[in-house]
Amino acid sequence: MNNRRTFLIQAFFGAMASGLGCRYGYATQVFAKSNPLPVNYEGLVLSTWHHGLAANEAAWNILQNGGNAVDACEKGVNVSEADPAVSSVGYGGLPDASGNVTLDACIMDSNGNAGSVACLEHIMHPVSVARLVMQKTPHVMLTGAGALKFALDHGFEKTNLLTPEAKEAWNNWKKSGARYAPAANWENHDTIGLIALDHQGNIAGACTTSGMAFKHPGRVGDSPIIGAGLFVDNKVGAATATGEGEVVMKTLGSFLIVEFMRNGMSPQQACEAAIQRLTETTHIHKSMQIGYIAINKEGQTGAYALRSGFQYAVRSATGSQLLDAASLLGWE
């Protein structure tokens, strides 16, 4: 039996068995569609920003070789973490105000498991540490020195993550007055969030960042916070965020998007509704940017930003694309 048929039959009986139609009120609508579900059983990978293109490719290769969604997500974002040219993630990430590179990352699999690290120093692949937190501990999140000890105990090596370019940027920032200011769409300075749907129709996600450049030492953003920077519910879909983490944290943006999808919205509608929601509670300043991407169980995608300039990368059987997300506001 081909993948697609298997998936449709499993989806149908799975929904019947769990009574989804009664509990959430949207399953009837889904199953009443006359067209076949647009299930992308050939795999689908979505990620934030331009550097998502290379990450997607690595994730895609894993899916094409029969790998599962969580492996694809981890190995995909590992590419950005190791790339010194990406100044917002892992090695080469811009440091905090004291010149220390501190990393935040999280991962969620399709069984609802989650792992996360925050304010982790000296480790090139924080998302892989987050995955081990998920798999090997009864905890979800480890931070700072404890996270570093855990990583070293599990064979990760200490690396100097501050590249000469990042050090120079930090020195220039200090010379220019050393004032911290969040900046929208700034020079590729952005988190990678990557969400994937595998051949079995299972969904996972990963998110990893060096956070806002020159942040206050000890600052943690949305990216390692489950429900803020990333959320996955394998029955429904997944969402991930980039931009000013404080705002995403206060509105639990990724969780909100998945809940909107659970209640019947498409990924696109859900991303738009989450951006709309934050405008109701947040003072929007000139350089604030928030971007969301989402996928659902049917292989539909969504992306939306507060301001123009947010790009996201898509990899599917039809190829690889970098797309401009629609936005609520213009650049200014």
Ligand code: ASP
């Ligand atoms: N969301 C990240 C943070 O606040 C930064 C970003 O995506 O640009 O740490």
